[in-house]
Amino acid sequence: MLTALLIAMLTGITIWWLLVQRLKVKPWLEQGVVSGSQDSLTSSAPKVGLWVFLAMVTSLFLVFIGAYIMRKDHGHGGGMHAWMPVDEPSVLWLNTALLVLASVAMQHARGRITANDIVAARRSFAAAGVLTLLFLAGQVSAWMSLSASGLYTVETPAYSFFILLTAVHGLHLVGGLVVLGRAARRMWRADTSNAVVVSRLATSVQLCTTYWHFLLLVWLGLFWLLMST
C-alpha cells in the first residue's frame, strides 16, 4: 500500500514539476517563432524513448515489489502458511558480482567506442554479453537448487515470489541480450572508417549501457529485498 502510494506520489510530483514550469508562459501573447522554443531535451529520440521505457519498467518492478511486501505483511492463513522466508542460495552473490562486471564491461565498451577504438569496444561489448549469460545461468542454477532442496512448493508464497521476481528481471535481461546481439552483429560488420556508422554504433552502445546499469540497479534492489525478508 505504502509502496503504491509512493509510486503515485512520485509520479504526481515528477509530472507536476516538469510541467508547472511551463505554466508561467502566456501562449496567447507570444507571436513569432519563439527562440530556443524546442524545450525538448536535446538528447536524441532513441534516448528519450529508452528513458520513458525505463520509467515504465520501474513502475512494473515497483508494483511487483509492492505486491511482494503486501503479501508478506498481510498473509492470510497464519500458522502453517504464514510467511516462510526462502533461504537464498549463496550462488546469488556470485551472480550479483557477474552482473556488476557486465555493467563495468558495458561502460568500458561505451568509453572505448566514443574514443573511436572499435576493436576494444567490440571486446568489452561481447564480454558484457557473456557475463550476462553467465548471470542468467547462475539464476537458473539458484532456482534448481531451491527446487531440489524440497523445502518449498508452488504454494509457498515466498518461493513463488522469488522465482517470479528473478524471472521477470531475467526476462528483461534476455530482451536486452537480443538487442545487444543485433548491435554486436552490426559492430562486427561495420565499416569503421565511416563516421556516421560509428556514431550510430556509439548510440546503440550508449543505450545498451544505460539499460544494463538500470537492470543492475533493479537487481541490487531485488537482491537486497529478497535477502532481508
Added chain:
Amino acid sequence: MAYVAIADRDHHLHDPDTFVTKYIWSQDHKVIAIQYGSVAILVGLVALGLSLLMRLQIGFPETFSFITPYNYYQFVTMHGMIMVIYLLTALFLGGFGNYLIPLMCGARDMVFPYMNMLSFWVYLLSVIVLIASFFAPGGPTGAGWTLYPPQAIAEGTPGTDWGIILMLASLAIFIVAFTMGGLNYVTTVLQARCRGMTLMRMPLSVWGIFVATILGLFAFPALLVAAIMLMLDRVIGTSFFMPALLSMGSETGNDGGSPILFQHLFWFFGHPEVYIVALPAFGIVSDLLSTHARKNIFGYRMMVWSIVAIGALSFVVWAHHMYVSGMNPYFGFFFATTTLIIAVPTAIKVYNWVLTLWRGDIHFTLPMLWATGFIFTFVHGGLTGLFLGNVTVDLPLSDTYFVIGHFHMVMGVSPVMVLFGAIYHWFPKITGKMANETLGRIHFWMTFLGTYAIYLPMHYLGILGMPRRYYAYGNTEVLPESGVIANQSITIAAIIVALAQMIFLINVFYSLRKGKTADPNPWRATTLEWQTPETPPKHGNWGPKLPVVYRWAYDYSVPGASRDFLPQNEPPRDEARAPA
C-alpha cells in the same frame, strides 16, 4: 551547435510504393491510425451486440432460452473488457493518437515508425486471442471485466478452462502493443515538434493524449503484474491470490493467497485506465468546442494544468472501487478525500468548456452537436460520481445499477460522443470528403436522447437497490413493478440506440464513396493538421518543407484580425493585438 529538431533532419523518409507497404505493412502513422480505428470499431460492434443480449435478458427474463446464466456472465465480462480496453483505449490512443500527434505537432511521422507498425499488429493479435476465447472449450471467461479471484479461476465461473487463460494472455499482449505505441506518442511529443511548436502551443487534443499515454505507461504494469500472478495461480497452482478454498466439495490445494491484493493491483491500474479514456476525450472536446464556437479555449493554461493534475491524482484514488471490500475504513476515508479532490480540476475543465461557449460565435455543426452532448452527459455522469465517491453513500449503491448508470455516462456515453464528434470533425481531413449532414444529425439525436433513455432510469433502479451482475431477479420483492417496467424500457431504448449506430456506419461508407469533396480546411481551424498541402495528407505530411509555428492553437476571433481564425503556421503581421 544549433539544435536541429528531429523533424527537420535530413533523413530520407522511405516512401512506400507497393500496395502492401502502403496499406498493410504500413509505417505511416495515418494508415496505422485507420487500422487501429477499424479494428477497434469492429470489435466494439461485437461488444455492442453482447450488450444487447444482456439487455434482452434483463428486460425480458425467461423469454430467451438461449441466454443462460452461464453465457450471460460471459456476455457481461466480454462486453466490459472489449469496450474499455480494446475499443476505447485503442481508439483514443491508437487511433486518434496516431493520427493527430504527428500532424498537430508538425512532424512527418512518429519517431519510431517501425515500432508503431508493430504495435498495431500486436494489438490485432491481442484482439484475435481475445475473440478466440469465444471458440475455446468452455467459452470466454465470465468473471466480470474486473476478473476478481478466487472466483475468476475457481470452478463454477464460466470460462475457467480456457477462457480466463486466453483473456489474461490477450491482456498481456495488449500491454506489449500499448507500450510500443505509447513510447512513440510520448517521444514524438517530446522530441519531434516542429520549429515554434512549444509545449504550451500544442492543442489540447495532444495534451490529453500525451498525459493519457504517460498514465498508461505507469498504470498498465499493475495490470500486467496482476495478470501474470493470476495466470500462475491458474496454470501452476501458486497461491498469490488464492486463499484456502473448498471448491466443488474438495480442497483446491491453495492457501495463504490474498484476493484483496488482486483488487489493489487491478484498481491501481483500473482507475488511471478510466482517465486514459477520459483525458483524450477532454482534450479533443476542447478543440471541437473552440473551433466550432470560433473562440479560444477559455483558460488554456488551467486546462493543461487540470489535465496534468487529473492524471497525477488518478493514481491515488483507486480504492474508491474497494469501499465494500472489507478494507480498513480509514483507507476509505483517505480515498474518498482524494476522490473529491480530483473532482476539482475536472470541474474546472467543465466550467472552462462552458465559458468557451459563452458569447462564442457558435456554429451548430455536426461536431459541435456532439461536443455539446458531451458536456451534458459528462456533467451528469460526473455528478453521480460524487455520490459514489463518498463512502457512506457508496455502501448502499455499490454493485447496483446506479454504478452502471454512472460509469456508462462518464465512459460509455460522453467519451463516445467525443469520438463521434471527432470522427465527423476530422472526416474531411482523413478522407477528403464531407460526411452526410442529415444522416449525422439523425445519428446524433437518436444517440443523445436514446442514451439518456437508457441510463437515467438506471439511477432510479440503483437507488431501489437493484444489484448488478445478476442474471435474473426472480419473484423476489427486490424489483417492484416500476423496476420491471424500467428494465423493459431500457432494453427497448438500447435496441433503438444500437440501430442508430448503423446509421453512422452507413454514413461513413456512403460518404466515403459519394460524399461531397471537402475543402482542405472546411471548419476554418487553426491547428496544424488542417494546414497540410494535400488533403488527405500524403506520406510525409508536409511536402518539402516542414511548417513553422508562430502562435498558439486558439487564435479564433482575434480582435482586429482580418479573418476569424489565424492558423498556427501563419506568420504574424504587424497588426497590433487589441488589449485583453
